[in-house]
Amino acid sequence: AQSVSQHNHHVILSEAASLELGCNYSYGGTVNLFWYVQYPGQHLQLLLKYFSGDPLVKGIKGFEAEFIKSKFSFNLRKPSVQWSDTAEYFCAVSPGFQKLVFGTGTRLLVSP
Amino acid sequence: DGGITQSPKYLFRKEGQNVTLSCEQNLNHDAMYWYRQDPGQGLRLIYYSQIVNDFQKGDIAEGYSVSREKKESFPLTVTSAQKNPTAFYLCASSRLAGDQLSSYNEQFFGPGTRLTVL
Numbered sequence: 001a002q003s004v005s006q007h008n009h010h011v012i013l014s015e016a017a018s019l020e021l022g023c024n025y026s027y028g029g030t031v032n033l034f035w036y037v038q039y040p041g042q043h044l045q046l047l048l049k050y051f052s053g054d055p056l057v058k059g060i061k062g063f064e065a066e067f068i069k070s071k072f073s074f075n076l077r078k079p080s081v082q083w084s085d086t087a088e089y090f091c092a093v094s095p096g097f098q099k100l101v102f103g104t105g106t107r108l109l110v111s112p
Numbered sequence: 113d114g115g116i117t118q119s120p121k122y123l124f125r126k127e128g129q130n131v132t133l134s135c136e137q138n139l140n141h142d143a144m145y146w147y148r149q150d151p152g153q154g155l156r157l158i159y160y161s162q163i164v165n166d167f168q169k170g171d172i173a174e175g176y177s178v179s180r181e182k183k184e185s186f187p188l189t190v191t192s193a194q195k196n197p198t199a200f201y202l203c204a205s206s207r208l209a210g211d212q213l214s215s216y217n218e219q220f221f222g223p224g225t226r227l228t229v230l
Contacts, residue, residue: 044202090155102155
């Protein structure tokens with residue numbers, strides 16, 4: 001069965017620090033990859049997605065992710081975090097037909 | 113104002129009672145989904161529907177039932193057979209992609225219902 005691993009369950013950073021959240025998936029075929037974010041009290045929303053082409057994907061609010069096929073990874077990065085980035089982040093994989101498989105999530109706390 | 117609404121936001125039920133969670137969308141999406149979110153476990157798919165009067169089991173369908181009588185509505189019933197029903201339930205919808213992997217359509221999520229079974 002497909003699975004998604006997010007290695008960091010809780011991350012605490014100071015403002016202006018750089019962020020990298022790990023995501024690895026297990027699936028041998030072609031997949032679509034996503035990062036979703038859930039800000040406190042808000043709906044889960046799409047941060048960025050990868051279908052094909054350039055493996056470096058840019059999303060909203062200065063986030064980006066890099067797809068490394070050989071490592072089955074899709075890590076999320078941001079050069080300089082802000083207090084408003086405090087949220088829970090979910091990596092997700094779609095092996096096809098619109099089904100999404102989510103990772104367990106990473107709670108990010110950015111201290112001002 | 114288009115979007116997905118879920119009601120109620122908080123729901124309390126006694127053990128052994130069935131409870132139905134509402135999900136309505138006005139995005140004209142064909143596909144709808146129900147997920148369960150538990151701390152440290154991410155989101156897990158319960159049921160999904162790609163067309164009216166049709167739905168498929170997700171990864172954790174046991175103890176749940178759904179119906180899709182209207183395109184806009186996809187209610188979820190948590191039955192007494194669900195052994196651990198206390199959780200945060202999220203509904204989502206999307207346009208219907210074809211069978212091409214590259215034609216995946218973004219899923220939009222509702223605000224969720226937090227169910228507590230006492």
